[in-house]
Amino acid sequence: xxxxxxxxxxxxxxxxxxxxxxxxxxxxxxxxxxxxxxxxxxxxxxxxxxxxxxxxxxxxxxxxxxxxxxxxxxxxxxxxxxxxxxxxxxxxxxxxxxxxxxxxxxxxxxxxxxxxxxxxxxxxxxxxxxxxxxxxxxxxxxxxxxxxxxxxxxxxxxxxxxxxxxxxxxxxxxxxxxxxxxxxxxxxxxxxxxxxxxxxxxxxxxxxxxxxxxxxxxxxxxxxxxxxxxxxxxxxxxxxxxxxxxxxxxxxxxxxxxxxxxxxxxxxxxxxxxxxxxxxxxxxxxxxxxxxxxxxxxxxxxxxxxxxxxxxxxxxxxxxxxxxxxxxxxxxxxxxxxxxxxxxxxxxxxxxxxxxxxxxxxxxxxxxxxxxxxxxxxxxxxxxxx
Amino acid sequence: xxxxxxxxxxxxxxxxxxxxxxxxxxxxxxxxxxxxxxxxxxxxxxxxxxxxxxxxxxxxxxxxxxxxxxxxxxxxxxxxxxxxxxxxxxxxxxxxxxxxxxxxxxxxxxxxxxxxxxxxxxxxxxxxxxxxxxxxxxxxxxxxxxxxxxxxxxxxxxx
Numbered sequence: 349x350x351x352x353x354x355x356x357x358x359x360x361x362x363x364x365x366x367x368x369x370x371x372x373x374x375x376x377x378x379x380x381x382x383x384x385x386x387x388x389x390x391x392x393x394x395x396x397x398x399x400x401x402x403x404x405x406x407x408x409x410x411x412x413x414x415x416x417x418x419x420x421x422x423x424x425x426x427x428x429x430x431x432x433x434x435x436x437x438x439x440x441x442x443x444x445x446x447x448x449x450x451x452x453x454x455x456x457x458x459x460x461x462x463x464x465x466x467x468x469x470x471x472x473x474x475x476x477x478x479x480x481x482x483x484x485x486x487x488x489x490x491x492x493x494x495x496x497x498x499x500x501x502x503x504x505x506x507x508x509x510x511x512x513x514x515x516x517x518x519x520x521x522x523x524x525x526x527x528x529x530x531x532x533x534x535x536x537x538x539x540x541x542x543x544x545x546x547x548x549x550x551x552x553x554x555x556x557x558x559x560x561x562x563x564x565x566x567x568x569x570x571x572x573x574x575x576x577x578x579x580x581x582x583x584x585x586x587x588x589x590x591x592x593x594x595x596x597x598x599x600x601x602x603x604x605x606x607x608x609x610x611x612x613x614x615x616x617x618x619x620x621x622x623x624x625x626x627x628x629x630x631x632x633x634x635x636x637x638x639x640x641x642x643x644x645x646x647x648x649x650x651x652x653x654x655x656x657x658x659x660x661x662x663x664x665x666x667x668x669x670x671x672x673x674x675x676x677x678x679x680x681x682x683x684x685x686x687x688x689x690x691x692x693x694x695x696x697x698x699x700x701x702x703x704x705x706x707x708x709x710x711x712x713x714x715x716x717x718x719x720x721x722x723x724x725x726x727x728x729x730x731x732x733x734x
Numbered sequence: 735x736x737x738x739x740x741x742x743x744x745x746x747x748x749x750x751x752x753x754x755x756x757x758x759x760x761x762x763x764x765x766x767x768x769x770x771x772x773x774x775x776x777x778x779x780x781x782x783x784x785x786x787x788x789x790x791x792x793x794x795x796x797x798x799x800x801x802x803x804x805x806x807x808x809x810x811x812x813x814x815x816x817x818x819x820x821x822x823x824x825x826x827x828x829x830x831x832x833x834x835x836x837x838x839x840x841x842x843x844x845x846x847x848x849x850x851x852x853x854x855x856x857x858x859x860x861x862x863x864x865x866x867x868x869x870x871x872x873x874x875x876x877x878x879x880x881x882x883x884x885x886x887x888x889x890x891x892x893x
Contacts, residue, residue: 362736369737369745378736408752464742467749469826480756481764482790483853485882487824492835495818503816503866548819548832548862560736592796596837596853597789600816604847 351448353570355580358387359693364530364561364681367464372407375562376460377419383564388576396452397421399428400439400459402684405473406466416460433634433721436688437728441586443567453569460562461683470558477723493724495547497600498637504601505652509549513540514658515636516553516678522665523675525705530681531557556634559681563689581699585731587612593725606645609727617731623648627712628698629669630691632720633676642718670708673698688719692730699734763791766805768880778850780804789840789850808850810872812840815851817865834862838870838888857887868892
């Protein structure tokens with residue numbers, strides 16, 4: 349099958365904050381306007397729009413896709429993507445196939461999540477994601493299952509809480525360079541270990557904060573990309589995969605669905621040695637252990653060895669494979685429908701060389717953004733090249 | 735530029751509560767499962783083609799994509815696959831005593847990626863960081879009504 353080349357030519361983010369005054373549409377509009385401005389395009393130039401919106405319950409409005417599609421989608425070919433935390437990555441992949449297939453020429457992806465609406469705490473909305481018969485009667489909170497995955501990962505590969513906390517330290521430090529970040533800080537491993545225990549082994553500083561924020565990108569047909577920029581960033585590989593959603597019936601220590609999504613993207617991008625051929629990465633990090641878990645699933649480290657590479661500085665801003673140079677979700681916050689786009693946008697800006705103070709030290713040619721979501725079984729990978 | 739605020743009171747706000755009540759049909763597999771719990775039994779479903787046992791039961795096999803074949807009762811004893819201890823409620827309020835929960839593997843071979851299992855509470859005070867691999871047994875409530883809560887919790891039975 350002949351696929352058209354696809355490029356990203358513009359991106360925009362709002363501030364990520366615990367509570368923003370704006371409505372979801374107003375936040376989404378700001379991100380969309382910024383992305384169009386960076387691309388040098390107007391809304392009339394856009395033929396298709398993808399909305400990236402996660403839980404309907406956050407806005408308290410069903411059909412949230414349409415609700416935010418107002419900010420750019422009127423009289424366009426609009427579709428909504430929802431894959432939990434992987435929503436932004438899947439929305440980017442959706443834009444890719446809208447263009448690669450020849451169906452659309454210029455696609456605007458708009459992502460948003462406004463978590464602060466929900467009372468008494470945004471966490472309570474997650475009460476309605478469980479199986480109503482086998483799980484809901486036990487009154488689970490969302491962190492439970494991730495805490496259990498973290499413990500299984502720690503036990504299987506003999507990884508300590510101290511080693512995992514280093515991700516939090518790194519990402520919050522990286523976020524100091526990110527003007528959009530909500531949770532930037534200079535902290536130590538002890539700060540993480542001494543922070544409030546939420547659900548053992550997850551402490552407060554092991555988890556990204558809830559957040560309001562929006563992001564947008566412009567994705568175009570490669571044949572016309574150079575009309576808008578001298579430096580398009582090409583989407584050269586995409587992959588996605590879902591494991592068994594019955595999370596209480598499967599091994600949690602290793603994310604085989606992340607591996608399968610990565611292998612699909614590597615094949616398309618003709619990458620054989622991801623640890624040698626990828627210069628900068630943004631693995632999904634709503635929890636600090638997830639960054640390590642995903643780096644292993646992406647086959648950038650062997651199983652159980654990501655903590656060792658982290659300690660050696662491989663994933664630092666000046667390391668061999670800088671990881672989460674934006675500060676990731678640990679440093680920026682996690683407005684779900686937008687946070688996947690943050691990951692994609694970070695790599696796009698890095699490859700374009702316009703990441704400002706976030707720009708990593710070494711020259712970068714190939715980058716990878718990965719998202720993780722649904723309950724805990726979905727992975728989306730986007731590989732970009734300049 | 736968006737406007738960060740500290741409290742919702744700093745914006746004009748409209749408050750409302752969503753109200754929705756549901757009456758879920760438990761379906762074919764879960765009806766049998768819930769009726770089994772009422773009798774103090776954990777009921778699974780077996781696929782003859784691949785030999786996999788599903789707990790909770792399913793009417794079709796994920797892998798073979800054909801109907802599963804037989805109801806099976808599994809023992810109410812298993813091994814802890816993983817666990818955690820929650821110090822917060824679902825509304826993120828602080829709990830006095832942590833609630834310990836676990837994934838319990840109810841059979842299958844040790845190396846199986848997919849296994850019959852349940853997500854449930856662990857009884858009493860335990861060292862959560864030593865739970866993986868421990869044997870546990872279901873503690874049943876006296877009065878059972880056909881709910882996952884007919885099992886009060888799983889109790890550690892071996893050091």
